[in-house]
Amino acid sequence: MEWDWNFVWEIMPTLIEGVKITILATLLGSVLAAMVGLAIALARRSPNKGLSRSVGFLAEFIRGTPLLVQLYFIFYVLPDIGILLPPLVAGVIGLGLHYGTYTAEVYRAGIDNVPRGQWEAAKACNLNARQTWTHIIMPQAIPPMIPALANYFIAMFKETPLLSAITVLELMNQAKSVANTYYRYVEPMTLVGAFFLAISLFSVVLLRWLERRYGRIEK
Amino acid sequence: MTQWSGYFGLILQGALVTIELTLMGSVLALIMAFLAGLGRLSRFFAIRALATTYIEFFRGTSIFVQLFWAYFVLPFVGISLTPLQAGVLALGLNVGAYAAEVVRGAIQSIGREQYEACTAVNLGRWQAMRHVILPQALLVMLPTFGNNAIELLKATAVVSLISLTDLTFQAQVVRSQTGNTLVPFTTILVIYFGLALIISWGVRSLERRMARGLDGVRV
Numbered sequence: 001m002e003w004d005w006n007f008v009w010e011i012m013p014t015l016i017e018g019v020k021i022t023i024l025a026t027l028l029g030s031v032l033a034a035m036v037g038l039a040i041a042l043a044r045r046s047p048n049k050g051l052s053r054s055v056g057f058l059a060e061f062i063r064g065t066p067l068l069v070q071l072y073f074i075f076y077v078l079p080d081i082g083i084l085l086p087p088l089v090a091g092v093i094g095l096g097l098h099y100g101t102y103t104a105e106v107y108r109a110g111i112d113n114v115p116r117g118q119w120e121a122a123k124a125c126n127l128n129a130r131q132t133w134t135h136i137i138m139p140q141a142i143p144p145m146i147p148a149l150a151n152y153f154i155a156m157f158k159e160t161p162l163l164s165a166i167t168v169l170e171l172m173n174q175a176k177s178v179a180n181t182y183y184r185y186v187e188p189m190t191l192v193g194a195f196f197l198a199i200s201l202f203s204v205v206l207l208r209w210l211e212r213r214y215g216r217i218e219k
Numbered sequence: 220m221t222q223w224s225g226y227f228g229l230i231l232q233g234a235l236v237t238i239e240l241t242l243m244g245s246v247l248a249l250i251m252a253f254l255a256g257l258g259r260l261s262r263f264f265a266i267r268a269l270a271t272t273y274i275e276f277f278r279g280t281s282i283f284v285q286l287f288w289a290y291f292v293l294p295f296v297g298i299s300l301t302p303l304q305a306g307v308l309a310l311g312l313n314v315g316a317y318a319a320e321v322v323r324g325a326i327q328s329i330g331r332e333q334y335e336a337c338t339a340v341n342l343g344r345w346q347a348m349r350h351v352i353l354p355q356a357l358l359v360m361l362p363t364f365g366n367n368a369i370e371l372l373k374a375t376a377v378v379s380l381i382s383l384t385d386l387t388f389q390a391q392v393v394r395s396q397t398g399n400t401l402v403p404f405t406t407i408l409v410i411y412f413g414l415a416l417i418i419s420w421g422v423r424s425l426e427r428r429m430a431r432g433l434d435g436v437r438v
Contacts, residue, residue: 064369064415065408066376069387073408076400158281165380172283185291193280193288200279 008187011178015191018174025091025170026157032096033156034149037103044108059101067098068162075166091163099156103149110145111137143214150210154203158196171195223402226393230403233389234410240306240375240385241414245368247311248318255315256322257348270319277316282374285309290381306378314371318364325359326352358429365422369415376411386410 043055062070071094078085085093114137122132161172175188251273258270277285286309289300300308329352337347379388386407393403 061408061412064373065411066373066387068376068379069390069404069408069411072387072390073404076394077404080400158279159283161281161283162377172287176287179291186295189284189288189292193284196280196284197276201275204275204279 004184004187007182007184008191011182011188011191014174014178015171015188015195018169018171019195021088021168021170022157022160022172025088025095025160025163025168026153028092029095029099029156029160030153032092033099033103033152036096036100037107040100040104041107041111044104045111059104062098063101067094067159068165070094070098071162071166087163087166087168090166091160091168095156095159095163098159099152102152102155106145106148106152107141109148110141113144114140146214147207147211150203150207154200154207157203158200161192226397226403227406229389229393230386230406230410233384233386233407234414236383236385237372237375237411238414240303240310240378240383241368241372243307244310244314244371244375247307248313248315248367248371249364251312251315252318252322255319256326259319259323260326273312274316274319277313278320282309282313283377283380285313286377286381302378302381302383305381306375306383310371310374310378313374314367317370318360318367321360321363321367322356325356325363328359329355358426361422361426361429365419368418368422372411372414372418 040055040059044052044059046052071091074085074094075087075090078090118136118140119132122136127135160170163170164173164176167173171192175192179185179188255270255273258266259274261267261270286305289309290302290305293300293305333351333355334347337351342351375385376387379385379391382388384392390403390407394400397403
């Protein structure tokens with residue numbers, strides 16, 4: 001099987017269409033995961049034992065089961081109870097929920113890493129709960145979280161090919177469809193691999209920078 | 220009324236395939252992890268470069284793309300793999316790359332004084348690694364290996380897309396034959412979660428066993 005550059009240029013526009021959807025899904029998924037993670041982290045800190053336990057178990061469950069099956073669940077089971085979602089929306093919800101359970105751990109660790117003394121000092125200065133969070137805890141907790149969060153968003157980006165299984169026309173699906181049309185797998189599949197590799201090598205550089213910039217609080 | 224018992228048998232068969240894949244993939248991942256992890260610490264530049272390339276390549280592209288590449292592209296260069304072989308290969312190499320970093324990190328976490336003590340008692344490089352460094356590093360690796368094994372278990376769902384009859388594939392069969400979506404997908408989610416619990420429980424008890432008698436030695 002020869003590598004055919006003409007074929008590569010011919011399928012490029014189709015693949016680029018797919019790349020756009022892949023990036024869109026990653027961005028939307030990241031935003032959702034950041035919010036879901038925060039919600040889970042806060043719910044797990046809630047003094048209400050029932051709430052924190054059940055959210056904790058649910059997060060544990062989502063983290064212990066495959067994303068692909070969760071996507072199927074959202075895409076195939078929800079319509080039965082009347083919620084019909086377009087594939088991309090279902091995919092973004094799946095990504096956001098799944099990675100939200102991971103980002104929740106990042107938030108938890110970040111918040112736990114703020115020394116007890118800071119909470120006590122905030123109380124001593126007579127700050128209320130909201131002021132403590134916005135002025136004392138968050139500014140110290142968030143910067144060290146950034147590299148870890150970015151790490152999960154990159155991981156999510158690499159999982160987006162799974163969306164092709166629920167008929168989202170992202171990069172992998174476009175590659176599969178051109179491969180099936182022309183019965184040439186080498187170029188489309190290799191290009192998809194090369195594309196993901198290029199983005200993740202680039203993101204490794206970005207991560208290193210983020211780690212240097214935010215990784216450690218000044219000692 | 221649907222005959223559920225027959226379908227449940229189908230799902231159990233799928234569970235066996237998933238377990239088989241997880242076990243074989245884990246074995247390959249473990250071998251690759253030690254090869255590449257130790258390779259990254261090698262004295263020779265060529266070996267370090269080879270190990271780094273392997274790790275970056277397999278961590279940089281997603282498991283899904285690697286699987287499709289192994290299954291659809293390799294036949295064109297003359298290597299035909301059965302779905303099971305392609306699945307084990309892709310899962311093992313992918314998770315092995317992540318676990319290799321765990322091996323490297325754990326070995327590097329062992330204090331300098333241990334190496335110096337090895338030199339002092341005149342152990343060779345290999346002897347030091349085998350008798351002093353690895354036994355201590357193994358305990359550091361174990362918890363993360365457990366997480367890697369769970370990631371591998373979750374990744375096995377992807378092989379259903381190259382027609383391997385694992386849990387997810389069988390759930391799809393049941394869905395298409397019965398039209399019911401809730402029961403098959405909920406069942407397999409619970410099974411996946413159960414398997415993940417078994418892995419984390421197994422790793423924890425292994426950890427306890429290996430840590431026995433080490434209290435006071437390790438800080």
